[in-house]
Amino acid sequence: MIARPVALVGGATTRFGVRPTTWSEMAQEVGAALFRAVPELRAEDVDSLFVGAAEPERFAFQSHVAPLAAEQMGLRPRNILQRTELACASGQSAIRSAYAAIAAGLSDVAVAVGVEKMNLPSMAEANTAMGCVMDRPWDGASGATAPPFFAMVAQRHMLEYGTTEEQLAAVSEKNHRFANSNPQAQFYEKSFPREKLLRLPLVAPPLRLGDCSSMTDGAAAVVLAGEEFVRRYTDSPAWIRGTGQYSDFHNLANAGSLTDWVGLKQASRDALARAKITIRDVDLAEVHDCFTISEILEYEALGLCPEGKGGAFAADGRGEVGGDLVVNPRGGLLGCGHPLGATGIGQAVEVYQQFAHTVPRVRQAPDPEWALVHNLSGSANVHSVMVYQRGGSS
Amino acid sequence: MTSPVRGTTGTASPLSPPPEPRPSGSPSERAATARSRSGEKRPFLLDFFPLETDRETRLSRFYDRLRQGRLSTTRCPTDDLLHWPPRVACPKCHSEELTWVDLPERGRVYAFSAVLVGAPLGMEADVPFAVGLVDLEGVPLRLFGRIEGKPWNALRLGETVRVEPYDLGDGRFFYRFRAVP
Numbered sequence: 001m002i003a004r005p006v007a008l009v010g011g012a013t014t015r016f017g018v019r020p021t022t023w024s025e026m027a028q029e030v031g032a033a034l035f036r037a038v039p040e041l042r043a044e045d046v047d048s049l050f051v052g053a054a055e056p057e058r059f060a061f062q063s064h065v066a067p068l069a070a071e072q073m074g075l076r077p078r079n080i081l082q083r084t085e086l087a088c089a090s091g092q093s094a095i096r097s098a099y100a101a102i103a104a105g106l107s108d109v110a111v112a113v114g115v116e117k118m119n120l121p122s123m124a125e126a127n128t129a130m131g132c133v134m135d136r137p138w139d140g141a142s143g144a145t146a147p148p149f150f151a152m153v154a155q156r157h158m159l160e161y162g163t164t165e166e167q168l169a170a171v172s173e174k175n176h177r178f179a180n181s182n183p184q185a186q187f188y189e190k191s192f193p194r195e196k197l198l199r200l201p202l203v204a205p206p207l208r209l210g211d212c213s214s215m216t217d218g219a220a221a222v223v224l225a226g227e228e229f230v231r232r233y234t235d236s237p238a239w240i241r242g243t244g245q246y247s248d249f250h251n252l253a254n255a256g257s258l259t260d261w262v263g264l265k266q267a268s269r270d271a272l273a274r275a276k277i278t279i280r281d282v283d284l285a286e287v288h289d290c291f292t293i294s295e296i297l298e299y300e301a302l303g304l305c306p307e308g309k310g311g312a313f314a315a316d317g318r319g320e321v322g323g324d325l326v327v328n329p330r331g332g333l334l335g336c337g338h339p340l341g342a343t344g345i346g347q348a349v350e351v352y353q354q355f356a357h358t359v360p361r362v363r364q365a366p367d368p369e370w371a372l373v374h375n376l377s378g379s380a381n382v383h384s385v386m387v388y389q390r391g392g393s394s
Numbered sequence: 395m396t397s398p399v400r401g402t403t404g405t406a407s408p409l410s411p412p413p414e415p416r417p418s419g420s421p422s423e424r425a426a427t428a429r430s431r432s433g434e435k436r437p438f439l440l441d442f443f444p445l446e447t448d449r450e451t452r453l454s455r456f457y458d459r460l461r462q463g464r465l466s467t468t469r470c471p472t473d474d475l476l477h478w479p480p481r482v483a484c485p486k487c488h489s490e491e492l493t494w495v496d497l498p499e500r501g502r503v504y505a506f507s508a509v510l511v512g513a514p515l516g517m518e519a520d521v522p523f524a525v526g527l528v529d530l531e532g533v534p535l536r537l538f539g540r541i542e543g544k545p546w547n548a549l550r551l552g553e554t555v556r557v558e559p560y561d562l563g564d565g566r567f568f569y570r571f572r573a574v575p
Contacts, residue, residue: 128440128514137444138479141568142539143509143517148525151507159551204507205546252527252538253478258505 003103005227007237007391010038011349016218016337017186023060023117024072030113030219031073038223040233048080048107052094052114054087054340058129060117069113079107087133088290089375089384090114091220091344096384098224099240108229113221116339126215133378135251144252146290147204147212149379154206154293156258160308165206167311168292169197172210174320175289175328179335181360186216186337211292216337220345222352236356238371242387244270249381264301264374264383271372271385279303282325283368284354286347288376289332298374321363329354329363344375355390440515446566452482455494460567465499465557468492478535497535501528503553504536508546522546528555528571543573
């Protein structure tokens, strides 16, 4: 069966950061930004809405957010309206679901929006929300949140491969530097030289503050269209050519090797095979740098470098403009912040803008044709990958 | 994923627990008045620890044994498979005929870190605390848990720890690891 081709035809994000605003207000704000960014889009064109939201019940005391988001954005979905929840990958899940619906002919034009409000008056309450992403009565009850888990990944990678704190800092420095070209980023106009990063306080040893993405408020939205509708909206579509996803555990006891992300190997292999390309064809990658060590393991699992050499890949600048490929040019989760439901959609907006050459030159990948987007979720127990091609024709 | 094992330690017993004496008050009343050691009262949906009696979970046997100082889990006799966490149906053959087995009380630290900031509700007073993955001696299980008995920066990879019950102070128990001096 040949599925109907589907493309991103535009997108927008709000400012990411510690925002003096609510979940619903950000949904309105991103709706307004989306209709400005895609001037040919009319509300009645949008037959379906997919809402990426990880924990609105915990962070905003709100359930049933799909119709709430529709109302905030001025949309009346008539085909499919649903929320997608996959923790840190909730945004990409919204895009994948919209893609599936359009490819199957159940929708023609769909919006995927992600909204997350994470900064609360009580940090302990926000941390409680993050703790129940884990297997709550077992790992959560033992105090597991993301930082100590990824800290153990870093500890094992350092033990097994000699990865250093300086190599971790190289990832953070790159992504924070890229974020300085992105006015929507949480850490826009903040400087993080490596010497400074290595002196920041420990959060979960060996990870320091600069190794960890932040609690972030933000929203992002993209429009997807079936091939016969694409040209109505854009001359520079980003065609979805492949997707892949893999999950092999949830409880931390069942993680197996902490340093061999077999789920990402499988998901990226599937996505690249469906696109009929290899990782060497990819010009631009938006990968899930929730922690510096994550980006290092992602270089390895994606096959950009041999096992154990991710730290050197970072330190040698191979993910910079002018390197092997550009990795996380919008600033990554480290530089942009990580509003769980919005992150995957913010990454897709960057792909669209990179293909359209509308990003600042300091982060523009040279004439990119292929892009890969990756999100992990939870304790890297789910990996989700999408491959985009610049259009051209379908 | 869980791994197959050849021969397990401990004694097998049926999954269904025998009737046990019930604490006074309904389960919901007891949950509503559950207090942590610090005396802080938390709503159920802000409490990481599970409800543990046979009125609330089919895994109450786990907590009953923990109260006696025994760490246990379920095993599928069909697949010769040890589970973690304990289950009511085998993930491999989906049999619901599982048995309980005691687990070794010692293990070695495979990886560890510490929570220095950013603790959830009810754990703020514990900061800093160490957590880690521990390979239990003689069984293919690697359990996550709190590690007590030493400051986090004195722990070493490969260090021997033992499991001990942790009294939540409200009738409930959980497990923690303790570094062996």
